[in-house]
Amino acid sequence: MKEITSQALNKVNIVGKLLDAVTATGTLSDGRAYERATITIRVKQKFNGREETSEIPVGMFASQFTTRGTPNPAYKSLQELKTLKTAQNVGFDEADTVRLGGLSLRENAFVTRSGQLVNGWQIGASFVNKTNLMDTATFSVDIFIMDMHDEVDREGDTTGRLVIKGGLVQYGGKLDVVEFIVEKPEHVDYISRNWNVNDTVTASGYIRVTSVEEKGSGSNSSWGEEIPQTTTRFVRELIITTGDDNPKDEEFAYDPTDIKKAFNVRKANIEQLQLDAKKAASKPAASNTTSKYAWE
Secondary structure (H helix, E strand, O other): EEEEOOOOOOOEEEEEEEEEEEEEEOOOOOOOOOEEEEEEEEEEEEEEOEEEEEEEOOOOEOEOOOOOOOOOOOHHHHHHHHOOHHHHHHHHOOOOOEEEEOEEEEEEEEEEOOEEEEEEEEEEEOEEEEEOOEEEEEEEEEEEEEEEEEEEEEOOOOOEEEEEEEEEEEHOOEEEEEEEEEEEHHHHHHHHOOOOOEEEEEEEEEEEEEEEEEEEEEEOOOOOOOEEEEEEEEEEEEEEEEOOOOOOHHHHHHHHHHHHHHHHHHHHHHHHHHHHHHHHHOOOOOOOOOOOOOOO
16 A cells, blocks of 8 residues: 555646735744745636636745755745746736746645634745746546545535545645535546545646626515516635546555555644644633714
8 A cells, every 4th residue: 555654746826917916925943034925826727618717826935044054945046936927017918927836735634713714725836937838727636536426506406427535635634625516417426436435546627716697586475577686606716637547456455454554644633723723712812992983
């Protein structure tokens, strides 16, 4: 079996227009300077014969020197980011097209003040450079299949899509849990017949970060003219479009026992975060005796 300390394949490729960049600097506890940035890349790509536009946020972080004291090239790249033209500053047509390097996919799980777990994913990068390449936003990862089930909508009806919960082994044996979507019916059929829970597989596809308009009725009244309402739903999805024909052989697959141990560590960390959030929420709020309105 594959050792849990062996990091899984985790490749992401993003090329697109640089919409904006929010940067910050600081100093680590050991005195090393660092640069931090959150950038947004607009990517246009075709899927199922139609063009989709995604606006993908990407986090970047680098210290000026490595732990060995040598210069960190990623730090220089983050400094050069400030010289690039963003759509926010010069308009979309004049903005730079960039290619990101050192990309990886990871879990983004956090706990709200009420103790509720919010689970998602995020993308990190180390380098950014100008390019003339075509837009793309794709991933290729090795995942341990933890669950597969049919997607259902808000009314409880199946959508025809398949949801795969995949364990993504990170550096040091840390386990991230990330959700993937299989959309095309023929892909759903193939995976349902050939992939199973506890299998290790390579899954590849494209990244979708967009918004969808949903129209509905704006009135429950029995009289008058109905006013239609439009709501916007934010969509963040990893769409699997290809992958292994069959699960990986035993020597290239993760041991379910090792995955279970790593999952329990993740679970304990989340439970501690939830406990801390509930303790913080139970503390009495500071009193405010100032009346905001005269009638209060």
